[in-house]
Amino acid sequence: xxxxxxxxxxxxxxxxxxxxxxxxxxxxNPYDTDVDFLEHxxxxxxxxxxxxxHYEDIxxxxxxDPVAALKLKRQIDASNQERTDMVExxxxxxxxxxxxxxxxxxxxxxxxxPAWALDRLSILTLKIYHMEEEASRxxxxxxxxxxxxxxxxxxxxxxxxxxxxxxxxVKDIRNGDKYMKVYKQMKMYNDDELNPVLRxxxxx
Numbered sequence: 462x463x464x465x466x467x468x469x470x471x472x473x474x475x476x477x478x479x480x481x482x483x484x485x486x487x488x489x490n491p492y493d494t495d496v497d498f499l500e501h502x503x504x505x506x507x508x509x510x511x512x513x514x515h516y517e518d519i520x521x522x523x524x525x526d527p528v529a530a531l532k533l534k535r536q537i538d539a540s541n542q543e544r545t546d547m548v549e550x551x552x553x554x555x556x557x558x559x560x561x562x563x564x565x566x567x568x569x570x571x572x573x574x575p576a577w578a579l580d581r582l583s584i585l586t587l588k589i590y591h592m593e594e595e596a597s598r599x600x601x602x603x604x605x606x607x608x609x610x611x612x613x614x615x616x617x618x619x620x621x622x623x624x625x626x627x628x629x630x631v632k633d634i635r636n637g638d639k640y641m642k643v644y645k646q647m648k649m650y651n652d653d654e655l656n657p658v659l660r661x662x663x664x665x
Contacts, residue, residue, distance in 0.1 A: 463631050464624035467503055467579050471586040474507035479590075484515050499554055503579070506547040510583045513540040514591075544580075551576035552643045555634070564640040571630055574643050578627045585623060589616050 470492075478486075488508055492501040519525070520533045555575045595601065596609040633639035 462624075462628045463575070463579075464582065464627050466500065467582055467627075468586070468620075468624065470500055470503045471507040471583050472590075474504050475511050475586055475590050478508060478511045482515075484512050484519070499551075502547065502551050502554060503583075506544070506551065506580070507583050507586065509540060509544050509547060510580075510587060513537060513544065514587050516540060548576045548580050549643070549645065551579060552641070555631075556641055556643065559634050559641065562635065562637055565637040568638055568640045570642050571639055574641060575627065575631055575634070578623070578630065582620070582623055582627065585616065585620050589613065589620065592616055 473491075477491075488505075490501055490504055490508075492504050494501045516533060516537050520530055520537065525533075552574045592609055592613040596606050596613050598606065598609075601609075630639060634641055
């Protein structure tokens with residue numbers, strides 16, 4: 462099942478990041494595109510999400526220098542675009558994988574593509590990792606740890622449900638009961654021609 466692979470790789474990427482736990486650490490993908498193409502994409506996706514998770518932590522520091530915050534905001538924007546690009550690469554993999562499947566006449570479309578569902582699983586992996594940290598943090602109060610453990614239990618249940626839904630979706634696509642139709646995100650804020658502020662700057 463696809464989520465067995467995705468869950469394993471997402472967890473590996475999160476664990477690997479936290480060995481150094483620095484947003485500026487160099488990235489190295491352990492999966493070869495010629496041998497493990499999907500694994501390569503999933504690992505890269507999870508790494509992007511993990512770095513951005515920590516970007517979001519840093520930028521919420523009330524004492525952050527405004528110049529540093531602006532630079533970090535630009536990094537978050539770039540990371541968001543890279544995250545979207547990776548989702549679309551992963552969906553391209555699924556489109557190619559099932560391009561020869563003829564949908565049944567009764568086949569229906571899903572509210573989200575397999576890759577966007579896997580995006581949710583990647584973020585959920587991060588939530589679980591950090592909630593586990595909080596639930597066992599020795600310098601936190603007992604009440605804090607108990608509250609975090611309760612949240613962790615819900616997140617773990619949510620992961621089971623999400624994995625079941627993703628595997629069902631992929632199975633339905635493979636069987637012709639669902640069909641894929643992917644729309645590009647068409648983000649406008651990073652585009653020099655679509656963002657009126659950037660377009661105005663280019664005319665000066």
